[in-house]
Amino acid sequence: AQSVTQPDIHITVSEGASLELRCNYSYGATPYLFWYVQSPGQGLQLLLKYFSGDTLVQGIKGFEAEFKRSQSSFNLRKPSVHWSDAAEYFCAVVDDSNYQLIWGAGTKLIIKP
Amino acid sequence: DAGVTQSPTHLIKTRGQQVTLRCSPISGHKSVSWYQQVLGQGPQFIFQYYEKEERGRGNFPDRFSARQFPNYSSELNVNALLLGDSALYLCASSLGSGANVLTFGAGSRLTVL
Numbered sequence: 001a002q003s004v005t006q007p008d009i010h011i012t013v014s015e016g017a018s019l020e021l022r023c024n025y026s027y028g029a030t031p032y033l034f035w036y037v038q039s040p041g042q043g044l045q046l047l048l049k050y051f052s053g054d055t056l057v058q059g060i061k062g063f064e065a066e067f068k069r070s071q072s073s074f075n076l077r078k079p080s081v082h083w084s085d086a087a088e089y090f091c092a093v094v095d096d097s098n099y100q101l102i103w104g105a106g107t108k109l110i111i112k113p
Numbered sequence: 114d115a116g117v118t119q120s121p122t123h124l125i126k127t128r129g130q131q132v133t134l135r136c137s138p139i140s141g142h143k144s145v146s147w148y149q150q151v152l153g154q155g156p157q158f159i160f161q162y163y164e165k166e167e168r169g170r171g172n173f174p175d176r177f178s179a180r181q182f183p184n185y186s187s188e189l190n191v192n193a194l195l196l197g198d199s200a201l202y203l204c205a206s207s208l209g210s211g212a213n214v215l216t217f218g219a220g221s222r223l224t225v226l
Contacts, residue, residue: 043217098169099211103155
């Protein structure tokens with residue numbers, strides 16, 4: 001069965017520092033991959049997606065992610081974080097049996113002033 | 114344009130009661146999916162409806178049911194509530210039934226006492 005692993009439960013970075021959130025998936029073929037962000041009390045907002053093509057994808061709010069088939073990874077990056085980026089970040093892959101999303105457990109991002 | 118709207122935003126029930134949650138998709142979206150998000154975890158797929166037909170069901174007991182109306186809005190019903198049903202229930206809409214981008218509502222927070 002497909003699965004998504006986000007190894008870091010919490011990550012703390014200083015405002016202005018760079019950020020990388022890790023995501024690993026298990027899937028044989030080319031996956032459809034997503035990153036979503038969830039602020040407290042809010043629903044999930046799509047940051048970016050990868051379906052095919054260029055393995056470096058750009059998203060909203062200055063985020064980008066790189067699909068690396070050899071490492072089964074889809075890590076999220078941002079060169080300089082802002083206090084407003086504090087939230088929980090979820091990586092997800094499309095389940096090819098029902099086209100729904102299989103989610104990682106999330107990484108909570110904490111920003112130090 | 115209105116996004117995905119869910120009601121109620123918060124509700125408290127006691128064990129054994131029944132609850133109905135409602136969702137209105139983005140205009141033009143014909144697919145609605147329901148997810149359960151327990152605190153500290155990623156969302157889990159419950160149901161997908163497309164053109165008023167059930168297209169997918171996650172690993173949830175028969176106490177959970179849903180339907181989609183001719184205007185594409187949807188209801189999720191949970192009978193005989195258990196403490197473990199306490200969660201954020203998220204509705205998402207998309208254009209089609211395949212591997213589409215999901216747009217989420219803010220969710221309905223259910224607390225079972």
